[in-house]
Amino acid sequence: xxxxxxxxQNLTAQEGEFxxxxxxxxxxISALHWLQQHPGGGIVSLFMLSSGKKKHGRLIATINIQxxxxxxxxxxxxxxxxxxxxxxxxSGRDDKIIFGxxxxxxxxx
Amino acid sequence: EAGVAQSPRYKIIEKRQSVAFWCNPISxxxxxxxxxxxxxxxxxxxxxxxxxGVVDDSQLPKDRFSAERLKGVDSTLKIQPAKLEDSAxxxxxxxxxxxxxxxxxxxxxTRLLVL
Numbered sequence: 068x069x070x071x072x073x074x075x076q077n078l079t080a081q082e083g084e085f086x087x088x089x090x091x092x093x094x095x096i097s098a099l100h101w102l103q104q105h106p107g108g109g110i111v112s113l114f115m116l117s118s119g120k121k122k123h124g125r126l127i128a129t130i131n132i133q134x135x136x137x138x139x140x141x142x143x144x145x146x147x148x149x150x151x152x153x154x155x156x157x158s159g160r161d162d163k164i165i166f167g168x169x170x171x172x173x174x175x176x
Numbered sequence: 177e178a179g180v181a182q183s184p185r186y187k188i189i190e191k192r193q194s195v196a197f198w199c200n201p202i203s204x205x206x207x208x209x210x211x212x213x214x215x216x217x218x219x220x221x222x223x224x225x226x227x228x229g230v231v232d233d234s235q236l237p238k239d240r241f242s243a244e245r246l247k248g249v250d251s252t253l254k255i256q257p258a259k260l261e262d263s264a265x266x267x268x269x270x271x272x273x274x275x276x277x278x279x280x281x282x283x284x285x286t287r288l289l290v291l
Binding site: 102 | 217218219220224232281282283284285
């Protein structure tokens with residue numbers, strides 16, 4: 068079992084839909100990252116969370132430390148949101164990051 | 177602030193050839209990471225440098241992969257000879273250690289295709 072699990076693995080939705088991507092982890096963490104990766108391969112950091120909730124534009128990220136669970140939400144989704152979204156747990160012991168396998172999101176116009 | 181720079185962005189080679197990737201981290205960042213990301217998977221750490229010393233290279237296939245960071249700034253990752261299964265995106269990241277734990281800044285990646 069991976070230490071960081073994401074669901075779903077693939078998601079196709081219509082433009083405008085509310086999107087939720089889930090992440091569960093089994094390790095102690097100092098922070099949790101949500102990353103966006105476009106087809107070219109480069110990674111953009113969306114959020115770094117250690118508690119509560121963060122919002123940036125149409126993106127919202129939440130984390131429940133007790134349940135070891137985080138969610139990434141996209142409101143009013145748009146085709147340009149199509150990308151792979153990766154959850155990554157920063158180890159509480161050192162500077163290591165454990166990555167989930169990613170969720171491939173495809174927003175249809 | 178300039179981000180992490182990587183080159184080339186894309187590389188296509190034949191198996192058994194050699195290839196090298198270059199990374200320039202954010203100025204002042206002491207820690208540098210190389211990751212390998214195979215299609216459909218999350219990135220896997222290959223090697224971590226602290227200044228010019230290796231902190232962790234436990235997942236680096238040392239029979240064919242090598243990396244160096246001679247002056248504690250830029251780094252190169254080399255594959256010699258390449259195999260088909262080395263086709264992946266190679267990501268470089270850096271961190272300062274003072275921005276909070278786990279804050280790594282990623283470069284755009286180098287996409288390698290081995291034919």
